[in-house]
């Protein structure tokens with residue numbers, strides 16, 4: 382693996398609210414993990430990396446390179462066919478590109494869904510749902526049905542729904558890919574705020590190099606299918622980050638390097 | 649807007665989000681008034697109706713000789729003979745009641761059997777593979793050939809007529825329900841898998857609600873078919889309480905064309921009412937969330 386920018390143990394890692402919290406025990410670890418589908422499609426090849434608690438790792442790669450497959454492997458939905466994926470926690474938040482809300486449930490009942498599936502008592506579900514609905518800025522929209530919400534708001538509901546699980550690891554599969562740029566940037570800022578206040582690690586998949594750099598501690602670059610990791614970049618910018626960061630020369634330089642690495646393998 | 653200001657907006661949870669955030673309520677009611685709305689719904693079929701009556705008169709008076717007019721008596725004759733003559737009207741309405749009972753009982757049974765079968769088929773590919781061909785046969789077998797057989801086996805009574813209805817109404821319920829249950833997105837299923845939902849929970853909280861619009865589309869089609877089944881059964885069995893089917897046959901044989909047309913009118917009306925009724929129920933159940941729910945009634 383090409384390592385132009387090898388991460389030092391501490392640089393770029395978001396200051397934790399609990400300093401020194403088991404920083405060395407990874408929350409999830411891929412060890413030479415690969416995936417060949419039943420039909421012979423070789424989607425992911427020999428991927429190794431770890432995510433430490435409260436670390437945000439972004440993954441960029443060309444379309445169809447196996448990014449979604451990688452997340453499905455991380456979640457256990459689609460087990461690795463070679464190597465291993467070891468996760469220290471069972472609970473996780475999974476946010477898809479589509480908000481995947483149940484259209485026949487209003488916002489409140491959508492957010493309560495996971496608690497309901499796990500058999501949480503009604504009062505606890507309601508309380509938790511109100512809490513996270515507030516957190517994502519949807520207070521007052523509890524009774525709205527998804528049909529009446531904009532794309533950005535649906536994404537917030539989806540986020541809130543996963544937040545009710547208080548998961549130590551979030552998996553994001555291009556969650557803002559279908560949104561317009563302004564909405565996307567706003568939601569990026571919202572997410573940064575959540576990263577700061579809630580304690581979770583995340584794997585964030587995106588097509589956008591800028592988004593990857595803006596949000597993460599570390600950016601991994603994938604090759605075209607079969608997807609391998611072909612680059613790793615530490616993102617040194619301090620948290621909390623502000624929107625101005627996008628206009629800093631250092632930000633542009635790092636984004637440029639990553640774009641370059643992405644293109645290098647697209648022959 | 650300055651970057652500064654945009655950041656403020658972005659960081660303010662109450663105001664950030666997509667551009668529509670300021671008007672996130674349910675879609676605004678159309679500007680047109682209710683009356684105009686009603687008119688636009690009623691006018692087109694009304695125009696067709698008037699044209700149809702005019703055409704009917706034209707055929708009756710312009711194309712048919714006096715002696716042939718019994719083939720298509722003019723609308724007002726039909727109206728006078730069958731609607732204003734209480735004896736005729738009572739006879740037709742009684743028959744209609746009997747047919748309605750058969751059709752509704754048949755439909756109810758078809759709904760129970762059809763939905764159960766669809767749920768079973770959705771549980772496993774192999775169940776679907778073993779049952780689906782027979783559902784198709786049910787649909788393709790000529791009903792006219794089956795009706796006398798059913799008469800032999802189950803006697804020519806109420807039960808047999810109901811069986812005919814069930815056979816004729818079953819297929820659309822099975823296919824529509826099955827389609828609805830199976831058309832849930834993979835990602836939705838993944839969510840339920842991630843949260844350890846049981847097969848039963850998945851069915852109740854994901855698949856059945858998702859399938860509701862399709863299920864009701866099936867009910868609507870089957871409701872119309874069930875009425876046809878009741879009439880066909882009645883037409884063939886000629887025993888027990890006379891329904892519309894038998895009446896149609898009697899009127900035809902006696903060349904009572906005014907009554908024949910009236911009976912036709914009422915049986916169509918029955919089909920229309922059940923069709924509309926299930927459309928309405930489906931609409932009421934899904935109007936909060938289903939896109940096409942608004943157009944269905």
Ligand SMILES: Nc1ncnc2c1ncn2[C@@H]1O[C@H](COP(=O)(O)OP(=O)(O)OP(=O)(O)O)[C@@H](O)[C@H]1O
Nearest residue numbers: 418420422424443444445446447448449450451606
């Ligand atoms: N269940 C499956 N069976 C067979 N092939 C599959 C399956 N799921 C995905 N693939 C294939 O694996 C490859 C990687 O798919 P994946 O969805 O992981 O890509 P991706 O990087 O997420 O793409 P995108 O950027 O378009 O979302 C693709 O070629 C896809 O067609």
Ligand SMILES: [Mg+2]
Nearest residue numbers: 448449450554
């Ligand atoms: Mg994908």
